Amino acid sequence: MASLPAWYFDESRMAGIDFNDATVVEIFDRNQLSSTPQKEQDLVSQLGICSGHSVIELGAGTGTFAIQxxxxxxxxxxxxxxxxxxTYAQHKAQKSGxxxxxxxxxxxxxxxxxxxxANFLVTKASLHILPDFxxxxxxLRMASMLKPNGVFYLRDAIFSFPPAEYETAIDETIEQIAKREGEGWxxxxxxxHVREEYSTxxxxIEGMLRQAGFNISDVQYLTPTVAEYLCIKVA
Incomplete structure (x- = not known):
């Protein structure tokens, strides 16, 4: 990786989880229930990605979307x-062709x-490692990587509940979506995640996207704690 100023944020510190442990990575891949090959294939089709397009995925993880x-x-x-x-993603890519x-x-x-x-830039369930600044x-960096009118797709833990309801919203969400050990997150x-990472x-988020030079063409608040954005870089 390129050398960065001493004041830069250290992205390798991800809530104390050792994502350089191969066993942790395998568990991560297993727990990604929202990122199956079929779901990522559907997203590729939804975005209109096809032959001749160039795509950047930031926070590619174990590579399921990139492969599709x-x-x-x-x-x-x-x-x-x-x-x-x-390394895990490369092995999956080789097996898939x-x-x-x-x-x-x-x-x-x-x-x-x-x-x-690039024509498309995608990031999913990764941006929350960064504080708001x-x-x-x-x-800003993502916008600089896209062609004019290029497409930016973002899905992440993003809070759409009223701020005053934060305690109830977080508790209810965890109760509804948490899985048993070995079956998911x-x-x-x-x-x-809520305690140590940086969902906002x-x-x-919407103000930041506009400041960075994106038009928000569609937003879906999938749950009170998860949202997805389809954005177009201003020409």
């Missing part, structure tokens, strides 16, 4: 801060895009 975008004919740059994640993927060990704040600007920096996992309110 590649199989659709796109040229993909899969970026993740964890080398263990990338996805060949047009370049893997980069870097983060939102350190990835240096080379070559032509650094989210804004990341959005547990209540302990979600509690750790939808109205803050």
């Amino acid at each position: 975008a590649s199989l659709a004919g796109a040229s993909v740059n899969a970026v993740d801060i964890s080398q263990a994640m990338l 996805a060949i047009n993927i370049k893997f980069h060990q870097a983060g939102f704040l350190s990835y240096k895009h080379e070559g032509d600007l 650094w989210k804004m920096v990341a959005f 547990t209540a302990k996992d979600y509690e750790g 309110f939808s109205w803050i």
Whole structure:
């Protein structure tokens, strides 16, 4: 990864979880119930990604989306801060026959895009590792990687509930979505996320996106704690 100023945020510190442990990465892949090959294939189709397109995925994790975008004919740059994640993703890509993927060990704040600007930039369930100031920096950097009118898709833990209802909203969400150990993300996992990571309110995210030079063409508040945005870079 490129050398960064001493005052830069350290993206490798992710809530104390060691994503350079191969066993942790395997568990992570198993728990990604919202990121199955079929669901990612559906997202690729929804976005209109096809042959001839270039795609950047930041926070690519174990590569399920990047693989589906590649199989659709796109040229993909899969970026993740964890080398263990990338190694796992490369093995999955080889097994699937996805060949047009370049893997980069870097983060939102350190990835240096080379070559032509991308048609699509995607990030899912990763941006919450950054505090709000650094989210804004990341959005500015993402906009610089996209062609005019390029598409930015964001899905993450983003809070759309009224701020005064935070205690009830968080408790109810954890009760509704937490799984048993071995079946997905547990209540302990979600509690750790809220306590130690940096999810924020939808109205803050939306202001940042506009400041970074994006038009928000569609937003879906999937639950009170998860939202997705389809944005277009202003020409």
